[in-house]
Structures are given as structure tokens and as C-alpha cells.
Amino acid sequence: MSGSQARRAASRLYAAGSRASSSVIARALGLDTARSVLTRGSFASTWSHRAAPFSASAHASAAADDRALARNIGISAHIDSGKTTLTERILFYTGRINEIHEVRGKDGVGAKMDSMELEREKGITIQSAATFCKWKDSDINIIDTPGHVDFTIEVERALRVLDGAILVLCSVGGVQSQSITVDRQMRRYNVPRLCFVNKCDRTGADPWRVLRQVQDKLKLNAAAVHIPIGLEENHAGVVDLVRMEAVTFHGPNGNDIKIEPIPNDLKALASEKRKLLVEAVAEVDEELGEIFLMGEDPSVDQLKAAIRRATIAREFAPLFMGSAFKNKGVQLLLDGVVDYLPAPHEVENKALDLNKEEEEVQLVSDPKAPLVGLAFKLEEGRFGQLTYLRIYQGKIAKGNTLMNTSTGKKLKVPRLVRMHSEEMEEVTEASAGEIVALFGVECKSGDTFTDGTVNLAMTSMKVPEPVMSLAVAPKSRAESANFSKALSRFQREDPTFKVRLDEESGQTIISGMGELHLDIYIERMKREYKVEVDVGEPRVNYRECVTQKATFDYLHKKQSGGSGQYGRVVGYVEPLEEGNQGVEFENGIIGNAIAPGYILACDKGFKEAAQTGGLIGHPVEGVKIVLTDGASHAVDSSEMAFKLAALAAFRQVYEKAKPRILEPVMSVEITVPNEFQGTVIGNINRRKGTVKDSTSEGDDVIITCDVPLKNMFGYSTELRSMTQGKGEFTMEYNNHQPVTQDVQAELCQEYGKRQKN
Template sequence: ELYGKCIAPFHLPMRENGKFTGYVNVLQQRAKKWKDDGTVEKCDVPDYSNEYLEKYRELLIEAVAETSEEYMERYFDGDDFSDDEIRQALRVNVSECSIVPVLMGANTEAKGMYTLMVDIIKYLPSPDKKECSGINAKTNEVYPANYDFSKPKSAYVFKTMVDPFVGKYSFIKVNSGVIKTDDTLFNHHKDVEEKAGKLYVLRGSKAEEVPELHAGDIGALSKLNKVSTTDSLSTKANPIVYIRTAISTPYTYMRYKVMKKGEEDKAAQALSKIMQEDLTIKTENDPANHQTLIYGISEQQLELVVERLKENYKVEIELKKPRIAYKETILGNSDVEYKHKKQSGGHGQYGHVKMRFEPLGDTNKDFEFEQVVVGGSVPKNYFPAVEKGLAEGVLSGPLAAYPVVGVKVTLYDGSFHPVDSSENAFKIASKGAFKKGVMEARPVLLEPIASMKVVVDNDYTGDVMGDLNKRRGRVMGMNALDNEKTEVEAEIPYAELYGYGTTLRSMTAGSGEYSYEFLRYEQTPHDVQEKEVEARANQLEGEEE
């Protein structure tokens, strides 16, 4: 009902006592059962399969009839098609992607592999009919590689495997020419040449060394340090570039911490190897919030990375909810005075400033400093020290120790001591005045807002919009897409993005997709601000302890 004739079962399963024992060939209308030695023997079609056998065979015959007018007339006249005619028509359907064949097998029991291989030969397009083209980087002309071994060598790196014991393998598809042991290959993307070294063909988990790889072959190169997945390899005299495979952007991220002190470098090196294998994994240092982030497609993927680090690299990390990059600003004005005075034998410290604080109107700037001092109450040579104190003050605001933005500060008066005043004294005074001035100017938290797009089947649109509303999201629009899908555009706080991927997959049976990008900062609601200020105070107190 959902896919129609597009999804076409070529086999139906046979079970005995709850076990998978064989299959019914829909095309041949014959049943086959596996024997203990892995071969098959013919048997009668089970009664419970007859109803589905007739139904699915009829769908296959209809698909065959639609391949030509001659077949359609024969179908309506009630003529039967031979097995060869059916196979040829199905081959056309499969090549055009109008039919997706579904076969039966059990890889854990090594059953159905031979049938799969035979049907691949019968129905899938032959590789020698496949066109493959790149771009000659020197001439910018199309290079028709077409798996021709007589042309200059070129290959595409489609996968990377890094083994803690064996090392790095770069899996390649040779698109033209012949690659031999110790050939020098040119990587146009990195603008480097590297020696290929040994060539391998992987059979299961075993790497078998081979002297050469021909056009159309899939093989592996070892220890090419600068080559990465989606790179193209060729020769410097004939540099060929192939279109890179599109890699999904990872949007799920978590904070991670290495469990044992002193293993930070070990964890970083292990993660670097994992990221070479999986381009959807990336790490990012966030110094503003004192955290290191790891990105992936889903939370499950990140949990698998943790397991791999533990099992393969013997290093443990802990995943935690990421800290949000809040900022602080002011909504009102204030006029403050701050005096730093200290006497401790010899020269003392004295700095005295009077400042006005007001919103700058631009939260993209930290602060703007202006001085209107008259009469030399604060000497000009101390102005840079005052500004330096402000620059240090905006790094950690007085409300919740987040960076401060969008503040205009005006120094209009103060005083100095001819002996005890110094640049350091005025810097300290300025920093103290900043904290006092911000707290008296109605400070608020700003939270980052993301512009989000969610693509879901029409049936799930209501559930998705309801969930976005619960997350303080604002739906900005909806766009109808092909295939009965809807794109929901919304604005949502970063604080509410945590766990969204898992929730979306649960709501949409795994069919929903989402993406987002930073949009702007805006004022945090009062109740959210109170909770965050309290949580931040407890966090800072715990770090001090």
C-alpha cells in the first residue's frame, strides 16, 4: 500500500518452528530449502505462502507488461511470458530504478549469499556499461575514465579504515588505468604526491597483497598519510578530479571529558583516527565555555564512538549535556563610582573612576569606551589602563560569569594620587566599576537562537510543530515539498536543541530530517534566566571546590 510495485519481493521466506529455513522464488513459483552443507534442495511451496505468491507474482507481471506496448497487449490478451522475457523486462525496470528487488537471506547464518550474487548478475546493470567521468584539473575538460585500463591511471578514495594495530587503509575504486605497487600518486585536493606502497584486496577481514589494481577494481592502499576520504588520486602529468561524495552535516553535539587525567592527548589522537574513518564525526574546542564538543549524526552514533574509544584505543571519555554560550548585556543606564585604594607599606595603590553605562545598541560588539574627562582629574596616560580593565571585565559578567556584549561606557570623572596611582590601580578600579555599573543597569542574559528547518512526511507535521512549541520554538513558515513532505521553518533557542534528533526520529518513525544554523542572540525569558543564573552559580562554586 505504501510503495506499490516499486518494492518488489523476488523471494518469500519459509519458516519451520520459528526458524528461517528457505525461500519461495516468486518468479519461478518454486520453493527451496537450505541443507546443512549450505546447498539448497527443491520442495513444495508452503500453504501459507500461496496467497502472497500469487499476489506478488501478479505485480511482477504487471511491471513486466509496462515495459513495452507489445508486452502490454500480450498481458491484456492473457498470454503468458516466458521466464527469460520476465527476467529481461525486470532487468530494464531495475536499471531504471522503477523496481527495487527484495531478496531473502541471513548473513549471520551464511544463507542466501549465492542467490544474492546470482541475482546481482541477472538483474543489476553491468559495470562495463557504466560511465564514469572526472575533470582534468589542468585543462578543465571532462575526462571520460569509463573504467578503461588503457587510459592514464586515476582513482577515487571512497572509504578510510584506521586500525590501531595495522594502521591506515585508503579504499579506492580504480576508474581508469592500472595502479601498481610503489606507483607515485598525485592528490590534487591536497596538492601532494605520495608513494602508493603495497596494494591490497580485502576479502572479509583479511587483506591480500596484489601486484596491481586494474580499472574497475576495488582495492586498498596502506599508509597514505595525507589522503582522506573523497580525495581523487591520479598522476601529476594528468591530474584528474572526481566529484566528492556529499557528506551529511552533523548537528547533534555533546560535551565530552576524558575520564583519566593525563590521557587527553591519547584521546585526541584516537578521535583523530576515528574522524578519518567517519567524516560525520568532528570535534571542536569551545574555550569561552571551557568545554570540548563532539559532533555526530545522532546521540547513538556518539555513544558508539565512546565504545570504540574504550574497546579499540583503551581510553575512556564521558559525554555530558553541552553548555550553552549565553551572553550578558544591559537594558538600562547607570552612573557609578569606584575607588580602589590600598596601603601596604611603601607605595600604595590608588585609582578612582566615575563612569556611565548604557546600552550600545549593537550586541555584535563587546563594548565601546569613551572618555569625556575635563580638568585632568584622571590623567590621559591612565586612559589605556581604564580601557584594559573594561576589556577584562567583559570576559566574565557579574550576572552569571558569561561574556558581556553591547555596553557603552563613558569615563567622565575621577581622581588620582601623584604617588600611589598607577596603571594597574586604574585597571582594577575600572574593572570594579564595570561590575557595579552592569549590575545597576538591569542586566539580562542573552541566549543564542537557531534558524531551523525540519523536513517530515505530511502526517507528522502537527506532532513536529507541537514539539517545537514545547521547546520555545517559533514556527515561521511551512513549505510543501515533493513526495508528500513538508518543510517546517522555525526559530528555536540552542538550549532546546539538546536531544532533538532522537525525539524527531521517534516522532516520525525515523523519516524526519533537520538542519539549523546560528541566527542571532535575543533576551532570555525571565524564568529561564533565573534557573540558568542559579545553575551557573552552583557550577562555578563546584569548580572552585
């Protein structure tokens, strides 16, 4: 049987759903099953954290081009999985910092990447932070991202510009809600990833359960490249399944690394897991598949090269293990970043040619090509706006002239820096594949910069719609200027933070991704701008309507010396057909009981009166006003007299027309795992919602319902708690519907109290 026939036969076995062992495939293909399919190969190379990351041939080609050694990676995970702790260890082992500090900053210092005071207080990452370091011969740009779902835009824009990522998973928590969201974002931007099972020292640690969840929940073709040497308090290190050797970490900072033969009690497990590793990679890599099906044992270099090819192709995810907090496994993970994640030139990046009707153009990671860079993140720095720029091709230098293809404006680069958390390091130039920051450049997040020789635009990132709003106002007028400055800055920095002025209520409404998101910005106003803020729910935009026909006959007469005021209007009001929300005026007078010049004044008067209903002061809609008769005076009648007559007539007839209050009702679509369907629907019923549809989609159920807006406040937080953070929802305005009688009475009572006050 030829190699290609063997591969096709193996593919058929896998397509049939069989996780067949190598010996099963060998028998199926008629190979010599007496031969050991995956025996332990003999190799003399010894692991060292300074060992060459590539095979000799790969290293030789890399030496010819320094770009092959660069890495741009992000560290993403569910909240409290240990991302920032892991980044702190990476910076220590690569020599970027001299001391390790912990996340919550109990020692008064805090983790390097959590530079904001709020981050150190709360022990969470709020803003993504960039840094760079060197491991072996490779330059690594790192972005540490938040784990909380409220700050998902920080993960979104980081993954948009990165070439690879580390997905950190807790060995106890496993694949959690934000792990699924982050994985979805990695797929959206075609980012290859390594998985790191962190916290193997914690009570209840089970990395094999986490691996199963990665395979089942994330649907990744993943396999372990490590097995732990001890778990919980006995965790000492890992067995490297690629090199088949035990690596343990000693000393206060895990710097003392010992490489020894695999302990006897782990040899059988290591052999079994290595077979599974080779099998998983051979399933998606043609070269290793050839070796595997011929019953040969791949060498270290062959296996590493195959894992690299499969990882870059996003067909395999190697799973590393360790404990960042206890300083175990981080150096091996850094080796994995260099060995398995792509260099900038190995990633396909496309732009749109604005001169050719947005035709797609393939970018090349070459410093000699025309410059193309993407501004992916903005910050307000001490010296003005700080713009983070990912350079996709070409070169940028201090003093260069750039063109913003979004605005067509040209500008000079006044200052170029590389970021190390909040610290800046001046650089004179930067090339394709690097991440730098510019000062004094006015632009928006997502703008593309070129050198002017090409007119290209990078594709935009996905910006989720805000799901929660609050009404805010400064406590004193003296703080209004700083209040406006803060809102303006936050909007520029964060595309998910929106500000609008409600025309009806006059309130300033801020919208964001959740309660924590908005709370952080309110706290930042207080700390950074010295603005104390009053916070409340935004006023619900109620409406009023009439429910039956009623007649009016009103005479406006005023005499106080000189010319007086006189105007009489007669007619009726009635509700419009369902679905018609306007205010209609009809002149039904036959003859000239009212001079034609005053009819327009009547129209204005009635419509002005409809702007303020008599129940709770909200606009009246869905009403038709018909003028049937009236009277005017030759001397005392005027436009003002008839406008005032119309205003008073509408208020007189309004109560007789049995008015009702209408509330805004939202169309809500909720996506939750099947097991939470009953709980979520019960909660919708308690919020006086109406479930319209419920459909299954894989392991999830999509519930469509209509819910009054006032009952949706706080729903995002409650949905997360009901569904262990796995539920998502979107909502949009549907229509206004009548409130119940008890709610109407309550609203009228509240309005009456406000009027008295």
C-alpha cells in the same frame, strides 16, 4: 498501427494514470483481443545455480571481456532487516566461508562481516565492511553497510563507489525510515538496485504489502520476480516468475535445491504476477514494450534482457523474496545480481579536470587508460592507515607511484590488499572496476589518486552535518595522550565525527549523528585506547547584558610606601541598540581631567571587566560605557591604576544597571510526515520553542521554529521516537535572547554554589 504509434498510445494510457492490463491496452490499440496477450511460453531450459547468467549472445560478448562479469554491490537496509545475515549466506554459498555463524555471535564467533567486538555484542553493524566472492563466472565485490541512521556516512560513502545495490526489506516491517533514507542515497549516486524481501518465514510476513509500499513510499516502478511458496513457518521457497518454475530449498544450509513445476494452487497467482511483471518492464523498455503490445509472450531470455536494461537504466526494480536466516532464496538473489545489475563499464562515472577549470570528463572502465581511483574510506589498521580505494580506470600495482591530486604529493604503493572483512589478501595488481586497500598511504577520505599523467578529481560525497554534541574529558591526566590519539583517529576515519575545543568553557566537544554514534566512540576509546572518559553536556554559552542606564564614580587609591596608585573614573553605562552585541567605550571627557595617555588604559579595563559578568560569570554584550570625568595624580597615577579603577567601576555599576542573562536560541527546521505534525509541535512548545512557520511539501510538513539551545539536548533521539524514526531536523545559531526570571534565578543560584565550591 506502427510499433512507435503503439508505444505512444500506451504511454498516453499510462500518463493518464491507468495501470491498464495488457488486454485493456490491446483493445485500446485495436489489436486482436481474442489472442492471449501473455500466455506461458514453452522453454526447455532448467534453472540451476550454475546456469549461464546471460543469454547466449550476451555471454559470448562477456567472454570476450572479463570486465563484463564483474559486479560491485552494496547491501543496505533499515536496522534489523537482515543485511549482515544475508551477506553471511552469500559468502557461504560462494565458498568464501565454510560455516554459517549468526549475527550476535552467541557461538563465540559471530557473522564474518561484523569483525568488531562491539558489533558482535550489540548485534548491529557499525562500520561498513568489504569482501569479494565469485558466483558462477562473476567476481563480486560486496560492501555490507550499517542500518542505523547514526552511521549513515558508512552507507553514503559505500554507495558513492558502488555500481549496484541490494535494498533489503523486512517482510513484516516493510519500508521503514532508514529504507527511505537509503533509497534517497541510492538516487543521489544513481545506483541501480534490486529489492529483496527478507524474513518471509516470520509471523506476519506479507511481501505483497511490502511491494505496495515500495511502489507508493519509494515511488519505484517495482514488480515481483518471485512469489513465495508458503509464508511464516510454511515458507519453503519461491516460484521464479521469469522461468515459471518452483524452486525449493532443503537441507540444513539450503544447499539442496529442487526445481519442480509450479504447484496447482499457485498457478493462477503465478500467471497473474508474471503478467504484472511483464507489464511493469514493458512500460519502460522499448523492446519488451514492442513484444507486449503485439500480444506476444516474451521468452525467458527476452524478459531477462529487458529486466536488465530497465534495472541498469534505474527505471525498474525487480523484487526478490526469501529468508536469509532460513537459507531460502539467496542463490536466486545472487543470480539476480549477475543477471540484472551492471558491470563497471556499464555505469557512467565522471571526474573533474583540474587543468581545465574543473571541466567534466567521462571516465572509461579500461585497465589501459590512465589510472583514476577514489579513496572512499579510511581505517586505522595494525600496520598503519588502511585506505580503501575504488579504481575507476587504469591499473594499480604494488610499487607504483601515485599522485594525490588533492595535495599534489607523490607516493609509492608499499602494499596492496583485497579485504575480506578484517582479513587481508595480498595482491600484486588491480584493474578498473575493482575495490582494493592500500597500506602506508597518508590521505583524507575523498582524495583522488592518479598515475600522474592526468590531473582529475572525483566529485565529493555528501557529508551530513552533526546534530548532537557531548563534552568529554579523560578521567586522568595520564590518559591525555591516548585520548588525543583516539580523537584524531576517529576524525580521520569518520567525516561526521567532529571535535572542537570550546574557547569559553575550555571543554572538548565531540559532535556526531546521534547518541548511539557518540556512545560507540566513547566505548571504543575505552576498549581500544584504555581511556576512561568523563561525559557531560557541553556548557551552554550564555551572555549577560544591561537593561538600563546607571552611573559610576569610582576612586582607586593605594598608598603603601614609595609611589602609590591613584585613578578616578566618572561616567555611565547604558544598553546599546537592539541587535548590537559589542562592547563600546566612549571618551566623553572635555579637557584633560584624565591625561590622554591613561584613556586607553580605561578602555582596556572596562572591556576586560565586561568579559566576566556579575551574574553567572559569562561575557557581557550590548553595553556602552561612557567616561565623562575623572582625576589623576601627578606622581601616583599610572596606566595600571586607571585600568584597575575601570575594572572596579564596572563591577560597582553593573548591579545598578539591572543586568539580564541571555541564552543562545537556535533556528530549527524539522521535516516530519503529516501525521506527526501535532505531536512534534506540542513537543516544541514543551521545550519553550516558538513555532514560526509550518508548510506542507508532499506527504511531509516542514516546521520552522526558534528553540533555546539548552532545551535541544537529546532532541534527535526524542524526535525519532515521536515519528517512528521518520523525522529529520537541522539547527543553526540565531541569536541570544533574555531568559525568564525563574531561569535567571536558577542559573545565578547554581553559579553561586560553584563559586563557593
